[in-house]
Amino acid sequence: MSRHYEPSPPLSPLPSITLRGYGETMWLEGRAVVLEQKGLRRRIPVEAVEEARAVGRGRRSVEIALWGVDGAPGPVFILKGRDAASAGRLVEAANRARSRNGPPQGGAALVEERPTSTSGRKKGLGLTRRERAVGIALLHVYVGGFALLAWAGEPQQAALWLLGVMPALFGLLIVVPSLRWAWKRWTVRRRGVMVVAVFARKEGKRTFFRYTDLEGGTHEIEPDYAARGIGGDPKRIEVVYDRQHPSRAVCSLAASTLVWRTAGVTLAGGLLLSLAFLMMPLQLILLALSG
Incomplete structure (x- = not known):
């Protein structure tokens, strides 16, 4: 049976939840999951998310699985977190807001990427x-x-x-x-x-x-x-x-x-x-x- 895409209705913004990792951060903003990792900031709308999962040791890390195309699995973004409670709350909020059906073009097409701002940051002592x-x-x-x-x-x-x-x-x-x-x-x-x-x-x-x-x-x-x-x-x-x-x-x-x-x-x-x-x-x- 073909999958019919039903976009999420305009709802209130997601709760403000942040999960910090080791030099990486994931947080909820508006109706999206934002992942700052390896010099890139990805804004992942909830419509692109198939499932969020708490994984890893102590369930402190989070996986964001995106919808694929034509039944194929989509990409998965992982953040190795440091706090199980924050990871659990973030996963719960993302799963509660996500769409039950994926977009025809897949979730990856909805993800916005841009380099993170490095102004004011210098390596070492900053000299x-x-x-x-x-x-x-x-x-x-x-x-x-x-x-x-x-x-x-x-x-x-x-x-x-x-x-x-x-x-x-x-x-x-x-x-x-x-x-x-x-x-x-x-x-x-x-x-x-x-x-x-x-x-x-x-x-x-x-x-x-x-x-x-x-x-x-x-x-x-x-x-x-x-x-x-x-x-x-x-x-x-x-x-x-x-x-x-x-x-x-x-x-x-x-x-x-x-x-x-x-x-x-x-x-x-x-x-x-x-x-x-x-x-x-x-x-x-x-x-x-x-x-």
């Missing part, structure tokens, strides 16, 4: 080649300065030089990320477009908003904790995205927030770097003057 070179040069200066003071018979100044790396390190940890954050905001806003982003999903303690660029592409942003909702609505915020790189965006912030952050970085970072200067380079200056 560029220039930043690594600067770090190596500073390390040589640090070791060389300590050796010079010790060789000159200045143990007290050598000790101050040795300990001075702590305020320098903490000062740089405050100042450098803040400067990079400020540079990103300036470059994006200088050539950016302001749009409204709406709440998309929540993954653990992280919240994601979605916005659409002028070309119709959709992107996600993890908002600044200080971003305020439009008209008091926490599910709608203003963001500015870069025309040249639409996936690169920043949240609109109140002027008072920017002022307080600038003041905090200037005071805390400036104080620590000043202390580091007194404990490190100044020792070489004093040594040169005493000679």
Whole structure:
């Protein structure tokens, strides 16, 4: 008997359930299962799903089997999860919403694929080649300065030089990320477009908003904790995205927030770097003057 396709009626969105794996994530969004895996984000409408199954050790993993064509089995997507309870809830919700008959063209034809956004993500420590070179040069200066003071018979100044790396390190940890954050905001806003982003999903303690660029592409942003909702609505915020790189965006912030952050970085970072200067380079200056 030929299979007749009956699309799912327009129902309410699926519950917000997320299953995290090892570098991979699956969640329910709208009327679809979204799978982010190996650099790809697949949006699988419930009409494409023949069955969802909890599998593997402890039933912590999930298989999403798609409808095939002409009775042949369709493709199966697997996520190796870490939480059996989340896997069970996701499978139950997907099976409850899926179609009882598959589309004539098969489920795979309904799946949307696009590369995941990698903006802001870097491998390792996230340092560029220039930043690594600067770090190596500073390390040589640090070791060389300590050796010079010790060789000159200045143990007290050598000790101050040795300990001075702590305020320098903490000062740089405050100042450098803040400067990079400020540079990103300036470059994006200088050539950016302001749009409204709406709440998309929540993954653990992280919240994601979605916005659409002028070309119709959709992107996600993890908002600044200080971003305020439009008209008091926490599910709608203003963001500015870069025309040249639409996936690169920043949240609109109140002027008072920017002022307080600038003041905090200037005071805390400036104080620590000043202390580091007194404990490190100044020792070489004093040594040169005493000679």
